[in-house]
Amino acid sequence: MITLDVVMPRLDGFATLERLRADPDTVDIPVVLVTARAQVADRERGDALGVDAYLTKPFEPAHLVEVVGALARTGP
Structure with missing residues (x-):
C-alpha cells in the first residue's frame, strides 16, 4: 500500500502514480x-x-484507516 499526496516536490503524486503503474514490479501495489x-x-x-x-x-483519519483496510482485504 502506498499513500501519495498529489502536491509533492520534484515529482508530484500523479507522476509518481504513473511511474508505479508503468513498472511491472509495482503495477499491482494499491x-x-x-x-x-x-x-x-x-x-x-x-x-x-x-x-x-x-x-x-x-478527511477523518478513521476514513483513511477504513480505505486502507478495505484495499488490504481485497488485495491486488
Whole structure:
C-alpha cells in the first residue's frame, strides 16, 4: 500500500502514480491519493492513471484507516 499526496516536490503524486503503474514490479501495489486537490479533473486524472482510492483533505483519519483496510482485504 502506498499513500501519495498529489502536491509533492520534484515529482508530484500523479507522476509518481504513473511511474508505479508503468513498472511491472509495482503495477499491482494499491495506491491511495490523499490531497487537497478536489477538482473533478484531478479525480478523473487519478482514475485514468489507475489510483485505487482518492481522499480529499480534510478527511477523518478513521476514513483513511477504513480505505486502507478495505484495499488490504481485497488485495491486488
